[in-house]
Amino acid sequence: MAEMRVTADGSTCVTSSLCVYRLPQVFDQDAEGRVVVLDPQPPAELRRELLRARRGCPTRSIHLEGEDVPPEVPLG
Ligand code: SF4
Numbered sequence: 318m319a320e321m322r323v324t325a326d327g328s329t330c331v332t333s334s335l336c337v338y339r340l341p342q343v344f345d346q347d348a349e350g351r352v353v354v355l356d357p358q359p360p361a362e363l364r365r366e367l368l369r370a371r372r373g374c375p376t377r378s379i380h381l382e383g384e385d386v387p388p389e390v391p392l393g
Contacts, residue, residue, distance in 0.1 A: 320361050321383035327351040329378045336370045336379055343367070344379075352378060 323343060325336070332350030336343075340363065345353045359367065368387070371379040377392050 319384040320358050321364060321367055321381045321386055323354050323357050323359060323367065324380045324382075325352040325354050326378045326380070327353070329376045330374075331376050331378075333375055335373050335375070339370045339373065340366055344370070 325344065327347070330350075330352040332346065332352075334346065334350075336352060337346055340359075343354065343356045343359050343363065345355050347353050367381055371377075371381055371389065377389060380389070
């Protein structure tokens with residue numbers, strides 16, 4: 318399994334905390350509750366959970382890049 322690169326867009330984050338709850342070793346929130354990426358290249362073992370976190374974000378603010386990363390499902 319290849320590692321993925323993780324980014325998150327704090328400008329669209331609605332501070333739901335879902336990603337932080339799922340992967341506290343990768344995501345955190347700043348003082349205003351907006352997402353912060355703690356580990357932009359998490360271990361490959363977290364692949365499944367990262368894909369779930371991306372899918373679970375209500376505003377599609379989490380982005381994953383890397384080998385064999387399936388495309389994001391758009392909102393709507
Ligand atoms: S799941 Fe999405 S909206 Fe919720 S805190 Fe994480 S990035 Fe923000």
